[in-house]
Amino acid sequence: MSNQKMVTRSQASLKIAAVRDQLLSDRSTESIAVDAIGGRVLAESIISEVNLPSQNHATMDGYAINSNDKYPLELVDVVFPEDSPRSISPGQAVRISTGAVLPEGADAVLKQEDASVDGKELVGDGISSGTYVYAKGSNVSVGEKLFENGTILAPKDAILLLDIGYKNVKVRSPFSVGILATGTEIYEGKHEDLDSAMLCGLVASWGGNPTYEGSVPDKYEIVEKRIEELSKKYDVVITTGGTSVGKKDYVVKAISNLGEIHFQGVLVRPGKPITMASIGSSVVFAVPGKPIGAYTVSILFLRPFFVGLERFPTIDAELSCSLKVSREGFEYIVPVVFEKDGERVIPLGHVDSPLQIFDEIFNSSVLSSSTRAVQADGFFIMVNDVEKGSIVKVVPYTAIK
DSSP: OOGGGOBOHHHHHHHHHHHHHHHHHTOOEEEEEGGGOTTOEESSOEEOOSOBSSSOEESSSEEEEOTTSOSSEEEEEEEOTTOOOOOOOTTEEEEEOTTOBOOTTOOEEEEGGGEEEETTEEEEOOOOTTTTEEOTTSSBOTTOEEEOTTOBOOTTHHHHHHHTTOSEEEEEOOOEEEEEEEOHHHHTTSSOOOSHHHHHHHHHHTTOEEEEEEEEOSOHHHHHHHHHHHHHHOSEEEEESOOSSSTTOOHHHHHHHHSEEEEEOBSEESOTTOEEEEETTEEEEEEOSSHHHHHHHIIIIIHHHHHOOOOOOOEEEEESSOBBOSSTTSEEEEEEEEOTTSSEEEETEETTSSSEEESSBOOHHHHHHOGGGGGOSEEEEESSOBOTTOEEEEEEGGGTO
């Protein structure tokens, strides 16, 4: 595979986004209850028809007053959260509980600890308008767009949806996904299929409906026929193995004959042979077989296809060793573990880490096959040599699944 055929990570991401948008535009929709929205894709924009809160509320136990009034004030009522209070006139105040609606005429809450009451006469500190008030429309205002069409919903979004009156939302049908392992050694049971279970779990966590479709041997006619069958059955087909330049690596040749290649190979390591194509109405991702390479490109490229383009959350950490790239022109995805102080990281695979593979030069080839590397806490992206003590931006695996 030559560098001329490969694309950058950003180029691949743009192509993935374009193909995803086209597929989503043609998806059927359904209405579901908000308790089932996790991982689903919105098929409508959500625009609030209400103000939240709908009225001014007290955020502290105390006394609802008009901040322009002069003390002493006359206490005329007590207001609880379940009450609909009467308005107050200038010079009046009411005793109010947290969460209760402020009466009309009041614009602030004097905290109980700052007040003094003698019979029905109230005195206290001077306060400004809005003090301890959850203002009408300050959370959500009428006409405000809260969710864009195409948003991937999370379970926490049910809180806001219910609060603005949505018990059901319209979502797109999830992608059906067929996962196929290739390789005679897997097909004959001589080697364990280390990728498919991981891929099924990831796809499910991203809102897809994965089905494991077994394995095929390294025979071109069988590989091509099986991929063609799956492309007619599923929205998305993910194959593992057979993506490199070996004599029995037939997957890319097969999908090229069956459809249109969007990109073949990305300038990242590990996982550079990843290929994306379309066969009919189905999208095909050909993932390299080495398990850590497969996981890496799944996070970088398959995840955005299912959940949309997102920035990875990062944590700044100090690198505890120097590290060199093995070849310029690539982005290296370096798995790391945090040291005990939680502020420094060491590449997992470095001779000073729990997994000893390389010393000064990052060895993505061997690391890609090391199943122990799944115990990394996260990764950072390296383009050039990095010196010991440098601050790197670590993407924690816990934040991206």
